Amino acid sequence: MGDGKGATLIGALDAGISVVRRPRRRAIQFVPRSLVLPIVLFLIVFFVLPLAENVFRSFDPETGREHYVKIFTDVYYLEVIAVTLALSLGVTVLCLLIAYPVSYTLVRHSGRWSGVLVFIVIAPLLTSIIMRSFSWLVLLSRQGLVNGVLLDMGLIDRPIRMSAGLLPVTIALVHVMIPFMVLSIAPAIQAINPRLEESARILGASRIRTFLTVTFPLSLDGVATGMILVFMMVNGSFVTLQILGGGAVQTLPLLIYQQFNLTRDFGFGAAMSNVLLAIAIICLWLQISLIQRRGAEAR
Amino acid sequence: MxxxxxxxxxxxxxxxxxxxxxxxxxxxxxxxxVIVAFSANSYVSFPIENWSWRWFQRLYEYRPYFDSFVVTLKLAVLSAFFACLLGVPAALVLSRSRGKFANAVMTFMLSPLSIPSIVLGFAMLFYLSRIGLGVSFISLLIAHVVASIPYIVRTVGGQYRSMTPGFEESAMILGCNGWQTFWYVTFPMIRGAILAGAIFALIISIDNVSLSLFFSSPTTATLPVVMLSYLESSFDPSIAAASTVQLIIAVVLLFVIERLYGLRGITG
Structure with missing residues (x-):
């Protein structure tokens, strides 16, 4: 869901719940089953119906499939979709590269510092989305701290303009997505029996080889979970791009909002939101099948 | 070598x-x-030479900030309340049910998490306008309840599933009816989880921009929406001050969750 806090701490909840096992035998059930109805009705009326109506809206009675034809044939819109997907993928890969060593350190080497490291990892989740974007504006602006340090060190002659565009957007998104990646990978590494690694070492494997042939392959499940989660969230992110993109990076969420706010072509906006929705549903499906596979293995 | x-x-x-x-x-x-928030300058620059509280005062004096802050808090509390009202009973039923159907309903209740809020906001605005609610506090509330439900269901469902049904069984064997069992046994055991879920919902609601943006009017603008539009026209430390206040609220709420529920499982 959306940027950052839109899904804040769900990783934490995820991790908390994944260790929970259902009771083996049939437990008593004294809460009336009918109490599921109100929430199901509520979600059908205010969640499913709006999205379904949006599908109808995207097929104009006069023009039919025209909106979709435009999205998938016009080079401009194809490029927007490509940029959206490429940005999501890029941020996901960067997050993985940065978060994996941190997760490994957190689980295997942090010792009594683990509490501090956990706090550092989840700190961005405590801040508001506006705060995070604002802070990168401050850090990366022409008179900002980063330019100041680079000037002092003599690495650059004059300030570089870097507070708007792909660079700040990528940095800001990586910063806020890292907690979700770490919180997905760390439990997977934690679940690996350290004896497997020990055995590899005793049998003569170097530390690097042990990591590459034992630890890393066994943690792939967590890696996949984290990658899907981050990809999905970046795909729908809006505020970071609105503040830091400076108009240079166009993605589907930005375009959808523009259709609503400026262009006022609601049918076309609806069609674009359905494209974004379709991507989200594919991610959700991947997520569910991953969980089911894991459940099947645990049994 | x-x-x-x-x-x-x-x-x-x-x-x-x-x-x-x-x-x-x-x-x-x-x-x-946080450092910028205490700067005395009227623009953001480094190093900071003079310190002051003036930007925190401005938060109070600048009407849009203050009014939207009231809207934000009211919205957060009400949406957490209604999400609990709908979500808690369902979470209790589903975490004791097995089978494909119960799993499917659970996934359905968690699915608002996976839908981009910009899509949800866009779709809901048109839908709610058509049924006569339009841009109003009620619409905003409905949108936030939809977004909060997954957090409540997850926290309460997760906690309840991990608890042994033994206590409830004992209570029933000893002659309690369903309601008494719930009130004296189940509720005290899940109270912490309900509060934790509600606080998660509060934090989510307070920070939401993408949904609130669609339902924004002078009387229904939330603080982050006002901050976003403020940021588009000016760049002064008042944004930093407002962010700092939000940060403090989030830290306090999270500390409360830690006490009630424990952020256990964070490292696995």
Whole structure:
């Protein structure tokens, strides 16, 4: 869901719940089953119906499939979709590269510092989305701290303009997505029996080889979970791009909002939101099948 | 040729150095905003020469900030309340049910998490306008309840599923009816989880921009929406002050969750 806090701490909840096992035998059930109805009705009326109506809206009675034809044939819109997907993928890969060593350190080497490291990892989740974007504006602006340090060190002659565009957007998104990646990978590494690694070492494997042939392959499940989660969230992110993109990076969420706010072509906006929705549903499906596979293995 | 021990030390040193650099990357953006909030200048610049509280005063004096803050708090509390009202009973039923159908309903209740809020906001605005609610506090509330439900269901469902049904069974064997069992046994055991879920919902609601944006009017603008539009026209430390206040609220709420529920499982 959306940027950052839109899904804040769900990783934490995820991790908390994944260790929970259902009771083996049939437990008593004294809460009336009918109490599921109100929430199901509520979600059908205010969640499913709006999205379904949006599908109808995207097929104009006069023009039919025209909106979709435009999205998938016009080079401009194809490029927007490509940029959206490429940005999501890029941020996901960067997050993985940065978060994996941190997760490994957190689980295997942090010792009594683990509490501090956990706090550092989840700190961005405590801040508001506006705060995070604002802070990168401050850090990366022409008179900002980063330019100041680079000037002092003599690495650059004059300030570089870097507070708007792909660079700040990528940095800001990586910063806020890292907690979700770490919180997905760390439990997977934690679940690996350290004896497997020990055995590899005793049998003569170097530390690097042990990591590459034992630890890393066994943690792939967590890696996949984290990658899907981050990809999905970046795909729908809006505020970071609105503040830091400076108009240079166009993605589907930005375009959808523009259709609503400026262009006022609601049918076309609806069609674009359905494209974004379709991507989200594919991610959700991947997520569910991953969980089911894991459940099947645990049994 | 490096000895075995040298390689070992190199790896450990590398990890340590890397973790330190990582920590700076994670914390610097947060610290910088808190520092800027106390600057006396009317523009953002470094190094900060004079310190003051004036930007916190401005939060109180600048009407749009203050009014939207009231809307934000009211909205957060009400949406958490209604999400609990709908979500808690369902979570209790579903975490004791097995089978494909119960799983499907659970997934359905969690699915608002996976839908981009910009899509949800867009779709809901048109839908709610058609049924006569339009841009109003009620619409805003409905949107936030939809977004909050997954957090409540997850927290309460997760906690209840991990509890042994033994206590409830004992209560019933000893003659309690369903309602008494719930009130004297189940409720005290899940109270912490309900509060934790409600606080998660509060935090989510207070920070939401993408949904609130669609339902924004002078009387229904939330604080983050006002901050976003403020940021588009001016760049002064009042944004930093407002962010700092939000940060303090989030830290306090999270501390409460930790007390009630424990952030257990964070490292696995």
């Amino acid at each position: 490096l000895t075995h021990r040298a390689v070992e030390r190199l790896i450990n040193g590398g990890l340590l150095f890397y973790t330190l650099a990582f920590s700076i990357f994670m914390l610097a953006p947060i610290l910088i905003v």
